[in-house]
Amino acid sequence: TWFDFNEALQETIEDLQHTTQKHKLIQNFSPTGKIYSDKDRISQVVTNFITNAIKYSPHTDTIIITAQRENNEVIVCVQDFGVGIPEDKKDRVFEQFYRVSGNKQHTFPGLGLGLYISSEIIKREGGRMWVNSVESKGSTFCFALPVDDTHS
Ligand code: ATP
Numbered sequence: 001t002w003f004d005f006n007e008a009l010q011e012t013i014e015d016l017q018h019t020t021q022k023h024k025l026i027q028n029f030s031p032t033g034k035i036y037s038d039k040d041r042i043s044q045v046v047t048n049f050i051t052n053a054i055k056y057s058p059h060t061d062t063i064i065i066t067a068q069r070e071n072n073e074v075i076v077c078v079q080d081f082g083v084g085i086p087e088d089k090k091d092r093v094f095e096q097f098y099r100v101s102g103n104k105q106h107t108f109p110g111l112g113l114g115l116y117i118s119s120e121i122i123k124r125e126g127g128r129m130w131v132n133s134v135e136s137k138g139s140t141f142c143f144a145l146p147v148d149d150t151h152s
């Protein structure tokens with residue numbers, strides 16, 4: 001169905017903000033308009049990104065969520081300033097059951113499924129997903145979804 005993309009994103013973020021005292025979910029949106037997609041599934045992906053950002057940022061509190069329109073895509077990114085991902089493991093985090101093993105300071109619970117499921121959802125919606133990350137500096141997870149204006 002068609003839905004207002006930023007409005008849906010904002011709702012998801014507000015719900016998640018209630019689950020954390022410590023972390024501040026900061027929105028930085030530019031207009032994206034309406035898109036045709038599976039609203040609940042897209043919300044699930046955003047939720048996976050943000051819950052990861054919270055979990056893997058034990059010592060920093062800022063999480064920045066951006067949304068923007070670029071040509072025929074909407075792009076959503078979730079940036080954290082947490083533990084980051086080693087360069088040689090970055091490509092593997094979307095694999096089923098893959099987890100970066102914790103270091104001495106941190107162990108994090110999880111199954112290694114959130115990003116795999118997310119990437120399958122985004123693929124099915126015709127989009128793509130990627131990550132930029134620097135170990136012990138933080139990570140930025142993004143997805144892009146195609147926008148078809150011809151039917152809006
Ligand atoms: P769950 O199935 O509960 O989501 P998980 O969080 O371990 O478990 P994914 O969300 O698929 O699984 O993430 C896979 C791995 O990628 C994680 O185990 C973690 O090592 C790494 N990762 C994901 N998001 C981040 C992040 N924001 N910062 C650092 N590492 C991350």
Ligand code: MG
Pocket residue numbers: 048051052110113114115
């Ligand atoms: Mg996860």
